[in-house]
Amino acid sequence: MSPSSVLDLPQLYTKPSARALLDTLALLTSAPPSWDYKAGPDTKDGTSVVALREGEPSAAQIDPEGVARYLTSIVSNNLKWIQDEEVREEIWNQASLRLSERSGRTAMGDLNRRFTIPSRDGSFELKIHEPALTGDDLGLKTWAASYLLAKRLHLFDLIRPEQGAKAKVLELGSGTGLVGLAMAGLGADVVLTDLPSIYTNLARNAKTNAPIVEENRGTIRTGVLDWTSPHSCTLFPADVGDTNSDGETLSEKFPLVLAADSLYSPDHPEMLVNTIAAWLSEDMDSRVIVEFPYRAAYLPEIAEFRKQMTMIGLQILDEGEEKGFDDWGDASKGEDALVTCWWSCWGRKLPEQDS
Numbered sequence: 001m002s003p004s005s006v007l008d009l010p011q012l013y014t015k016p017s018a019r020a021l022l023d024t025l026a027l028l029t030s031a032p033p034s035w036d037y038k039a040g041p042d043t044k045d046g047t048s049v050v051a052l053r054e055g056e057p058s059a060a061q062i063d064p065e066g067v068a069r070y071l072t073s074i075v076s077n078n079l080k081w082i083q084d085e086e087v088r089e090e091i092w093n094q095a096s097l098r099l100s101e102r103s104g105r106t107a108m109g110d111l112n113r114r115f116t117i118p119s120r121d122g123s124f125e126l127k128i129h130e131p132a133l134t135g136d137d138l139g140l141k142t143w144a145a146s147y148l149l150a151k152r153l154h155l156f157d158l159i160r161p162e163q164g165a166k167a168k169v170l171e172l173g174s175g176t177g178l179v180g181l182a183m184a185g186l187g188a189d190v191v192l193t194d195l196p197s198i199y200t201n202l203a204r205n206a207k208t209n210a211p212i213v214e215e216n217r218g219t220i221r222t223g224v225l226d227w228t229s230p231h232s233c234t235l236f237p238a239d240v241g242d243t244n245s246d247g248e249t250l251s252e253k254f255p256l257v258l259a260a261d262s263l264y265s266p267d268h269p270e271m272l273v274n275t276i277a278a279w280l281s282e283d284m285d286s287r288v289i290v291e292f293p294y295r296a297a298y299l300p301e302i303a304e305f306r307k308q309m310t311m312i313g314l315q316i317l318d319e320g321e322e323k324g325f326d327d328w329g330d331a332s333k334g335e336d337a338l339v340t341c342w343w344s345c346w347g348r349k350l351p352e353q354d355s
């Protein structure tokens, strides 16, 4: 049975064994390597309960303040009764990590996370590396909208192996690459792009997931595409992993463009839409699929995006809202970690609809 109070944890004055301390520290982890929102039963006030994240053991539910005090007491204790210096170091290290996790994502080190992506005939798993967050590099973390979109992609029926032709897809602002890699894992030829500062980690994730993508008959290319220069995209060999080698200029256009969580500055709607206009092929069955979180501060950006998309001759074919976790945050925040996202699928307006 899981302890429910900090007093149920091994107390230092009893000189607990190293094993007991390490087991306890493992139990206190508050950062699951992946998350999945599963709607729980409704509460009396009509809000939805955040249920356990699928496939993950639950972190012990103990009063958070007591846990922080407990962890600090381990970090500041000399643990002299534990003979092995290396084991003592490991205990201090684990206690420090648990403290960092409780200070939120920005205080955490790097992470490897696993995401299960549904497909037409089952599911597959992607492994995503997230470096420790530095400064404003939001693309080093995987955001709720991208996981929701990654799980939704198979529903659009974009891959039709029976028709022979492969879907050609461009992702803008890929970040850690979850959406583009999911699309490739569904069997498409995908180009994932982002800013130079995000590229190395994006290429790393592309390389890690290349075997499952290949197994599922997709392909991945990665490159730098900055929306401030919307017509220029340079691809680099993913196995090199940096932008120092000679790149190849991308010249083709794409019948499908994807983007998730790309609007968080007043400049973004116009820049993103200009970039979409530059790369979306002219065919009437071209599609743009996006998913953005409704963040209070950036609702005008979503409205502007909608306006700009219609100005380049696109219209919404389908749209909806769904909820996901923007971050695991701090366990005590509960529903605050939930974010509502808007997804939409856009296609070209018929010429007569344009007038």
Ligand SMILES: C[S@@+](CC[C@H](N)C(=O)[O-])C[C@H]1O[C@@H](n2cnc3c(N)ncnc32)[C@H](O)[C@@H]1O
Pocket: 138, 139, 140, 141, 142, 143, 144, 145, 146, 147, 172, 173, 174, 175, 176, 177, 178, 193, 194, 195, 198, 225, 226, 227, 228, 259, 260, 261, 262, 271
């Ligand atoms: C909030 S993150 C979302 C990342 C990823 N799509 C996800 O949802 O997990 C926004 C992404 O847009 C990228 N971005 C911002 N400005 C950009 C620009 N001018 N050109 C290309 N990418 C840009 C960032 O580098 C970052 O990866």
